[in-house]
Amino acid sequence: MDAERAGMVDGVIRERRTTKVLADAPLPVVDARGTVEELVATAGWAPFHRVASRMHTESGALTSIVPWRFHLLDAPACRALRQVLLERGDRSKIPRMLAAATAMVQATWLPNPPRGPVTGLFEATEENMEHLAAAGAAVQNLLLAATARGVPNYWSSGGVLREPEAFGWMGIPAGQILLGAVFLFPADTGDAEVNPGSHRDRRGAPSDWSRWVELDFTR
Template identity: 40%
Template sequence: MSLFKNILLKRRTLKILSDTPLEITLSEELNKDIEEMITLAGKAPFHYPANASSLKNHTLKSLAPWRFYILNTKACRDLAKYYTDNNIEGGKIIQMLHSATALIQATWIPEPSENKELEFNQKNIEHIAATSAAIQNLLLAATEKEFENYWSSGGTLRNDDFKKLLHIPTSEQLLGSIFLFKDINTENTKQVTGAWRNKQGENKDYSSFINI
């Protein structure tokens, strides 16, 4: 079996939940692993560059429509504490922040609209597709490096207050909160696998050869 095929088959969704903060893990190796994962995520294709006016005052100047904001283990624990200190309902988000090795906030940059409402025009759909491809690259790279991972929709982390806290422009749209877990003591944790794993059916259920 090829390495790529093996990684594809091995990738899975896994949430690791803890009611109390686990030990903080910080190392140069962890930083290097995350840098490499982000580099591979950035190899995803994109059809349209990010809007020039949106990039004008942005600190991150890539033409790609995606952005990644990285929280290391300490930042995850600090964010969990922010939730509890401010009595913010976070549910499983807090439990994952208690155990995560890292959290990566993956956003996309929408095209500006005259009425300031988010429009699902062709360019924005392409931006979402490109960012999704980058996230998939990230998940596969994490799997190759033995990180368990969970692609969350973000819950309360989608709110503008949290974007400001994490230095994310409020104009950007969160497409995924990517929780990464590695080398942690899972003795007093709860582990939850993805509800839809292996339920997509067979090829014949989602693909068809067309004759004209």
């Protein structure tokens, strides 16, 4: 076993933490496109089991079989989106994060077309569960790649960024579902407010969520 390599990987996994940066005035725009493309390329090595439906791979510009899509907004796009949201009276934290972000990644997953009437966001099939799980692995990879490069990050549910109108602005096909709006922030956050994830220290010990199995074939 290469202990040094394991230590590095474990270190990045443990170092990853939710960092929410909230700025009232826009932070200076920096060109982070190169770094973001590096993070995205690494994130794409996530495992995936089932190929995305042809409904997704045969329409639009992104034709990969992977069950996720990453839509990348650079800092100028984040600031422009902030401005429109503010003009619409958005008082949520999203505009304040868009004021601070060096980039934002709209990470979506690709549900299969439903085979009948659906209540809720998507049809509850094993295939969809696996698509969603694979997309989640890709997002976690993105966070880890960012952490390894000292890029503060935050996986948000997205709030208003889930809305059809926001998808329209960003050219995201309506059949995709937002899994997370991933904010990437500068290392120097100036006077901005910086908040941790609310559940960071509440996960318990591994023994609170894992166990060795004792087989009992009489049960």
